[in-house]
Amino acid sequence: MKPKNLKKRIQRLEKRLQEVPKKLAKLKQRLQAAEAAKAAKAKKKAAAKSLKAGGAKKTGAAKKPKKKLNLSPERRAQLAAAMKARWAAKRAAEANAKGASGDNQHAAPPGPPPPQSRPDGA
Numbered sequence: 001m002k003p004k005n006l007k008k009r010i011q012r013l014e015k016r017l018q019e020v021p022k023k024l025a026k027l028k029q030r031l032q033a034a035e036a037a038k039a040a041k042a043k044k045k046a047a048a049k050s051l052k053a054g055g056a057k058k059t060g061a062a063k064k065p066k067k068k069l070n071l072s073p074e075r076r077a078q079l080a081a082a083m084k085a086r087w088a089a090k091r092a093a094e095a096n097a098k099g100a101s102g103d104n105q106h107a108a109p110p111g112p113p114p115p116q117s118r119p120d121g122a
Contacts, residue, residue, distance in 0.1 A: 071079070
């Protein structure tokens with residue numbers, strides 16, 4: 001092989017060998033980040049599970065306070081009236097359903113009348 005070609009091959013090989021550590025470092029960094037994310041997810045899941053089971057609060061982040069609505073007194077009164085009407089309707093519907101089912105426990109449900117036998121056989 002000619003010395004010129006050998007020099008080129010050596011240069012290419014050296015270049016490739018210089019790139020490999022960079023790729024290796026990048027892959028190691030990705031692996032480390034993935035492991036850290038997996039550990040964080042597991043920790044978060046365990047905390048949620050303990051919170052759900054034990055009812056204890058998280059020690060980490062505090063719960064966000066509710067945002068106060070900026071309502072005018074007129075709008076607030078309007079919303080209150082609408083909610084009261086909705087609740088009253090719901091209570092009335094529950095009372096009707098409860099009253100209707102509680103009065104006649106052993107009565108047959110309303111439906112089509114049973115077929116009657118006719119004397120002419122038709």
